[in-house]
Amino acid sequence: MRNRRDFIKHGLVGTAGVTIGGLGFSARSYAQIRGANDRVNIAVIGIRNQGTVHLQNWCTLKESHNVQVRTLCDTDERLFARGVRLVEEKTGVAPATEWDLHRVLDDKAIDAVSIVTPNHWHALATVLACQAGKQVYVEKPASHNIWEGRKMIEARDRYKVRMQVGLNNRSSPNVRDAIAFLHGGGIGPLYMARALVFKARDSYGMAGDSEPPAELHYDRWLGPAPLRPYNEKRGHYNWHWYWDTGNGDTGNTGPHQLDIARWGLAKDEHPVSVYSAGGLYGLKQEQGTPTPGKRVYGDVDTYGHDQTSQETPNTQTATYRYADGTLLELGTRGRYTNHEGSQGQEVGNLFFGADGWLEISGDTWKAFRGREREPFAGSKDGEREGSHWANFVDAMRAGKDDALHSDIHEGHLSTSLCHLANISYRVGRSLTFKGAEERFGDPEADAMLTRTYRAPYAVPDRV
Numbered sequence: 001m002r003n004r005r006d007f008i009k010h011g012l013v014g015t016a017g018v019t020i021g022g023l024g025f026s027a028r029s030y031a032q033i034r035g036a037n038d039r040v041n042i043a044v045i046g047i048r049n050q051g052t053v054h055l056q057n058w059c060t061l062k063e064s065h066n067v068q069v070r071t072l073c074d075t076d077e078r079l080f081a082r083g084v085r086l087v088e089e090k091t092g093v094a095p096a097t098e099w100d101l102h103r104v105l106d107d108k109a110i111d112a113v114s115i116v117t118p119n120h121w122h123a124l125a126t127v128l129a130c131q132a133g134k135q136v137y138v139e140k141p142a143s144h145n146i147w148e149g150r151k152m153i154e155a156r157d158r159y160k161v162r163m164q165v166g167l168n169n170r171s172s173p174n175v176r177d178a179i180a181f182l183h184g185g186g187i188g189p190l191y192m193a194r195a196l197v198f199k200a201r202d203s204y205g206m207a208g209d210s211e212p213p214a215e216l217h218y219d220r221w222l223g224p225a226p227l228r229p230y231n232e233k234r235g236h237y238n239w240h241w242y243w244d245t246g247n248g249d250t251g252n253t254g255p256h257q258l259d260i261a262r263w264g265l266a267k268d269e270h271p272v273s274v275y276s277a278g279g280l281y282g283l284k285q286e287q288g289t290p291t292p293g294k295r296v297y298g299d300v301d302t303y304g305h306d307q308t309s310q311e312t313p314n315t316q317t318a319t320y321r322y323a324d325g326t327l328l329e330l331g332t333r334g335r336y337t338n339h340e341g342s343q344g345q346e347v348g349n350l351f352f353g354a355d356g357w358l359e360i361s362g363d364t365w366k367a368f369r370g371r372e373r374e375p376f377a378g379s380k381d382g383e384r385e386g387s388h389w390a391n392f393v394d395a396m397r398a399g400k401d402d403a404l405h406s407d408i409h410e411g412h413l414s415t416s417l418c419h420l421a422n423i424s425y426r427v428g429r430s431l432t433f434k435g436a437e438e439r440f441g442d443p444e445a446d447a448m449l450t451r452t453y454r455a456p457y458a459v460p461d462r463v
Helices: 004-010 016-023 027-033 050-060 077-091 101-106 119-131 146-159 173-183 218-222 254-265 388-398 408-427 443-449
Strands: 040-045 067-073 096-098 112-115 135-138 163-165 190-198 273-279 294-296 300-302 315-321 327-333 347-353 356-361 364-369
Touching (some): 040 101, 050 067, 067 101, 077 096, 112 119, 119 135, 163 388, 163 408, 173 254, 173 356, 190 254, 254 327, 254 408, 273 408, 327 408
Parallel strands (some): 067 096, 135 163, 190 327
Antiparallel strands (some): 190 347, 294 300, 315 327, 347 356
């Protein structure tokens, strides 16, 4: 007897051609009358900040794709009221709430999970979801380290689920057109790409250790990370800037731009070498007169040039070389800077070919021939954005990995570029990478391909 998940894949949708044709419904009217048996029930795991973006996007698919946000999961129960209100206002249905991931995964009615946790939880949550038979949408970076990315691929393969990584530029029609233009030889053979991550950030400040909020399940929030006292400057959003939980801005904004760069270069492989250098610049080394706090993106306070306990660099460069000599460059600048490109891009991509160059900025692109100052090709007006979330649901129903715009294989290769840069930065030297084995042959660097997991929150060797 078919289970519900098989029915979603093969049932109403699989027979839509007969049903729609036989009853005289259009595809659009059919989408509006589909019943609960064809509904895709989603659980969103991690509902703060970027999690809210996921909630909004899943809610917009209620009518067009028959998607329902069934459950909100977060270790911080203070976030539930706002999340429930958002979903109920947009869909008319109040979702359930749960702080325990395992209870969410035990719910047989949930078809897919949307994982928007801090980076250090991405792989373990994904593997557990695969083992529970759930389809997986996981935010970028796909993993916290390179070994985890390989385990995620193995879990996808073993449990036969769809796994989309949140590199949503892959679903932008204009970005897809730009990549097709590059692959079609629009500026000649490519020899280099440059990924730009210019995001000036002030100090996130200092704080002493304290007791965690009563509503925060702190041990579960730490998960695979080492046990340490609670500190608000290492918690919500600030976790990005500490190696135990995040990967710095190279692993925060960087995955999007490095993914576009690798995609444009048509490199379905790891680079053979990497060199990265940088540091934490432009901030005071000693505590002085405090700067008044300013609330910024992530709903956290920043403090100008004040001292910070941040571990990751705010300025970082990286150069990768592929086996055929093609170069990929990354520029991460977390302080005040000039911009690059014809319009002054802060976050975007530049591609260099034998006949010219091309820039991608958000959902627009321009190509320049030779030394000419005016573009000879570029993006068209009109719809610029595609839904990466809708693509995931479409691929679920089709039951095909190749229908995904950014499956875990692509996500792993692009995420690994972030990790390679950070490893080179941390050991302080250029490294050769053996892509087929996913190791360096350098003991210090190889040790950073994975981590020591805190029981019982270990990503299993055999998934």
